[in-house]
Amino acid sequence: MVLCPVIGKLQHKRVVLASASPRRQEILSNAGLRFEVVPSRFKEKLHKASFATPYAYAVETAKQKALEVAGRMHQKDLRAPDVVIGADTIVAVGAMILEKPVDKQDAYRMLSRLNGKEHSVFTGVAIVHCCSKDGRLDTEVSEFYEETTVKFSELSEELLWEYINSGEPMDKAGGYGIQALGGMLVEYVHGDFLNVVGFPLNHFCKELARLYYPPRPEDLRRVRHDSIPAVDTFENLSDSEAGGSDPGQSAKGGRGGEQVDGDRSQAPRTLDAALNGAESRPPFPTGLLELMDGFKASKVLFTACKLKLFDVLKDQGPLQAVDVARKLSTCAGRTEQLLDVCAALGLLEKTHRGYGNTEVATLHLVSDGEHSLQGLAEYNDAHVWGVFTRLGLAVREGADQTRGALGAMEEERLSQSKELTLQFMRAKHSLSKLTAHHVATAFDLSRFASACDLGGCTGILARELAQEYPRLQVTVFDLPEVTELSGGFQRGGRQTERIRFVPGDIFKDSLPEADLYVLSRILQDWPDDKLHKLLSRISSSCKPGGGLLVAEAAAEEEGASRSPRLRTLSAGQPRSADEHRRLLQRHGFRDVRVARAGDLLCVVLGTRAAP
Numbered sequence: 001m002v003l004c005p006v007i008g009k010l011q012h013k014r015v016v017l018a019s020a021s022p023r024r025q026e027i028l029s030n031a032g033l034r035f036e037v038v039p040s041r042f043k044e045k046l047h048k049a050s051f052a053t054p055y056a057y058a059v060e061t062a063k064q065k066a067l068e069v070a071g072r073m074h075q076k077d078l079r080a081p082d083v084v085i086g087a088d089t090i091v092a093v094g095a096m097i098l099e100k101p102v103d104k105q106d107a108y109r110m111l112s113r114l115n116g117k118e119h120s121v122f123t124g125v126a127i128v129h130c131c132s133k134d135g136r137l138d139t140e141v142s143e144f145y146e147e148t149t150v151k152f153s154e155l156s157e158e159l160l161w162e163y164i165n166s167g168e169p170m171d172k173a174g175g176y177g178i179q180a181l182g183g184m185l186v187e188y189v190h191g192d193f194l195n196v197v198g199f200p201l202n203h204f205c206k207e208l209a210r211l212y213y214p215p216r217p218e219d220l221r222r223v224r225h226d227s228i229p230a231v232d233t234f235e236n237l238s239d240s241e242a243g244g245s246d247p248g249q250s251a252k253g254g255r256g257g258e259q260v261d262g263d264r265s266q267a268p269r270t271l272d273a274a275l276n277g278a279e280s281r282p283p284f285p286t287g288l289l290e291l292m293d294g295f296k297a298s299k300v301l302f303t304a305c306k307l308k309l310f311d312v313l314k315d316q317g318p319l320q321a322v323d324v325a326r327k328l329s330t331c332a333g334r335t336e337q338l339l340d341v342c343a344a345l346g347l348l349e350k351t352h353r354g355y356g357n358t359e360v361a362t363l364h365l366v367s368d369g370e371h372s373l374q375g376l377a378e379y380n381d382a383h384v385w386g387v388f389t390r391l392g393l394a395v396r397e398g399a400d401q402t403r404g405a406l407g408a409m410e411e412e413r414l415s416q417s418k419e420l421t422l423q424f425m426r427a428k429h430s431l432s433k434l435t436a437h438h439v440a441t442a443f444d445l446s447r448f449a450s451a452c453d454l455g456g457c458t459g460i461l462a463r464e465l466a467q468e469y470p471r472l473q474v475t476v477f478d479l480p481e482v483t484e485l486s487g488g489f490q491r492g493g494r495q496t497e498r499i500r501f502v503p504g505d506i507f508k509d510s511l512p513e514a515d516l517y518v519l520s521r522i523l524q525d526w527p528d529d530k531l532h533k534l535l536s537r538i539s540s541s542c543k544p545g546g547g548l549l550v551a552e553a554a555a556e557e558e559g560a561s562r563s564p565r566l567r568t569l570s571a572g573q574p575r576s577a578d579e580h581r582r583l584l585q586r587h588g589f590r591d592v593r594v595a596r597a598g599d600l601l602c603v604v605l606g607t608r609a610a611p
């Protein structure tokens with residue numbers, strides 16, 4: 001078979017590699033495939049004796065790895081990816097299957113068995129096409145295997161132990177890695193080298209070509225003359241079932257993989273697919289559907305946080321659903337549903353002992369954790385959710401109104417209770433903890449002796465600046481009701497004495513003197529008139545040679561993920577690097593430099609020119 005440019009066929013699909021193997025990731029990315037990695041949690045312990053051949057075992061394991069990931073992702077995102085690839089590599093000596101050694105003795109047993117002999121390396125591969133229908137996951141599995149023969153030289157005990165002690169054998173089938181030190185053990189290889197390393201790329205491409213390139217009409221006519229697929233194979237298929245170039249959407253049985261039992265014949269195809277279908281179907285709109293459902297996942301997370309579910313499980317988990325319901329005083333049936341969805345979203349782990357927090361929940365969703373984002377979840381639920389329900393109105397009433405949505409919220413916050421202010425502060429505090437270090441280190445700020453963080457809230461960024469620059473004195477300037485409550489967020493520490501909190505309004509009161517002014521995630525919340533007013537106030541207070549450091553959500557074209565844009569949707573589009581540069585220049589700053597800070601932010605530093 002001539003190879004077609006098949007990798008490109010997967011370009012517009014969401015492809016997931018269900019493998020933790022760095023070799024597989026490397027082989028596929030070197031081939032130009034773009035994919036996400038979601039290691040499978042399928043436990044590789046199928047009953048080997050129940051398989052007629054070693055390769056049948058490898059293929060089944062590969063399939064189960066891929067299906068586990070497809071199922072988990074479907075539950076988690078309420079959508080599965082388009083394609084999930086699973087693989088399993090084993091070494092076979094006769095009928096005996098060798099997988100990864102469990103310890104050095106096991107590695108020694110394996111390598112001794114291979115010493116001086118020929119053996120087979122099989123990699124089973126499963127390509128799972130996924131499709132969600134009415135909330136159900138439909139999968140079509142295409143599977144194959146590749147065999148490579150490897151011969152080891154006669155090896156001394158000493159060499160074997162030296163090799164074992166190198167540590168290389170432990171994560172590799174048969175206890176060796178042909179691509180590294182293990183290459184020294186090998187006398188010859190017959191077959192695909194990459195298959196030994198974990199992924200038979202050549203056979204994979206042929207399989208893709210078989211799946212994605214239907215036969216040309218002339219080939220088909222020839223096939224029909226040969227009467228291979230009987231006409232009645234196709235006659236009951238509706239149009240929608242007649243698969244095009246997207247195997248994920250073709251009819252069941254319209255595209256079988258090679259059979260494990262060695263039947264490598266081509267599966268039948270529809271006439272329509274062959275004649276018309278190749279390019280007619282649009283790519284499956286996975287991202288779009290995810291967007292449509294995204295709010296459900298957010299609301300589940302918010303609800304679980306609000307109920308303090310993660311706190312209860314941290315202290316008393318794992319717990320059965322009924323016990324969780326009792327502790328939260330909630331309805332048992334609904335609680336169980338919530339717990340199951342949280343498990344599907346990767347927030348909880350469900351075992352026979354009950355539900356427990358996953359690592360990410362322990363780290364970020366327990367309220368008193370060092371890296372807790374509880375405050376942000378609570379605030380988003382209580383306020384941002386409401387703001388977004390007014391988005392249509394804001395858009396209808398004009399851009400300023402849209403940008404003003406957050407400003408309105410800010411005003412609402414100011415006019416309301418202490419509890420609301422605290423909630424806002426907790427949200428900002430938890431978000432700043434994620435970004436403060438990146439902002440403080442985006443540029444070398446050691447030339448400044450003093451800094452003033454305008455709207456610096458609980459002083460998280462101030463702490464980070466003080467920690468990073470040992471001679472820097474930092475002022476946190478924020479509204480009196482904020483500075484009054486900020487004490488509750490302070491941890492002690494040597495740099496605290498270099499931080500002071502000054503109450504004031506950035507739009508009305510004179511700004512504290514400083515060599516460097518800092519605005520972190522402030523500008524995005526205000527309409528243009530207020531933004532220019534603020535920048536011109538800073539510009540007037542800043543001495544020539546002083547600086548202005550601005551941190552804002554990064555624009556997507558600078559490589560940010562989709563989330564920062566969503567985060568600021570009601571406050572307008574994030575500015576590009578050029579827009580930031582022009583903004584600071586317009587207010588008298590020169591030498592404006594722009595840097596990325598982590599995944600979320602763009603940081604800009606300008607120097608005040610002499611007036």
Ligand SMILES: Cc1cn([C@H]2C[C@H](O)[C@@H](COP(=O)(O)OP(=O)(O)OP(=O)(O)O)O2)c(=O)[nH]c1=O
Pocket residue numbers: 018019020021022023024039040044065087088089090091100121171172173174176177178179182196197198
């Ligand atoms: C024989 C041989 C195997 N291997 C590796 C390939 C596989 O990664 C590994 C066999 O274990 P597998 O179970 O196939 O894969 P894995 O555990 O690494 O990853 P996952 O289950 O998440 O997909 O052995 C080599 O790197 N070189 C070799 O020469």
